[in-house]
Amino acid sequence: MKAEIINQPYSGEFEERIYDVESVWNSQSWTWIKFTDENGIEKVGQFRGFPKDVKVSKQKNEILVLTSDCAFRLDSLELNIIESEKQADYGNLEITPNGTFILSEYSDIYKLENSLSDMQIIKSPFEMDMVEFKRWNGNILEFECTEITNYERNEMMELNTTNWTIKIKKTTPQHRV
Structure with missing residues (x-):
């Protein structure tokens, strides 16, 4: 379908x-x-x-x-x-490679298991705001967000849909020439 x-x-x-x-x-x-x-x-x-x-x-x-x-x-x-x-109030909707729906509100990301009324919140290393899904990299969904108490902090994050964890995406430092 x-x-x-x-x-x-x-x-x-x-x-x-x-x-x-x-x-x-x-x-x-x-x-x-x-x-x-x-x-x-x-x-x-x-x-x-x-x-x-x-x-x-x-x-x-x-x-x-x-x-x-x-x-x-x-x-x-x-x-x-x-x-x-x-x-x-969901702003983003994605689907994992194994068929699980993922939704986000402004500050939380949810995994749809059994019902819309009983979704599982995925814990983040800090309180997020303005979550915006970006792209898939295998089983990892990359997304951008800001920190609720520090709006100057804008982070690229990774949601691992194998173990359902969120972490800050490590970026490789740019070398000056």
Whole structure:
């Protein structure tokens, strides 16, 4: 299964389904995700909130859709909601090479194990803020952040998804010529 954020499609262009969570805090924004299965069949989901990200875990047969209003966890076979969380402040979404979803709020990084309501916080060597995922290097996710009590401290960090530890990335000093 593939999933991608698209612009609002023309009516009738795809088989469509609306995904919403009732709340007085809902925005008027919507996100459209096009799902394409292994046979090339395309369907579109309309999700409450401004688009943030979408990732597919082939290993778990799950999809995680992140909008400004909600996080939606779907099964990738029937595209049914497994669970949702409203007013989620997640800024980053990634998926490990083994299919585990990783999310971040402004100051914490979470591993999605069993449910959105029971995610595991990954401990950091210092209190982080403004976490921004950058790139994968094997099983290591590199990300940037600042220290909460010292906003002048900006660090490149590494999240090892084998042992679920975070450390400051060692940089090689530049030699002057």
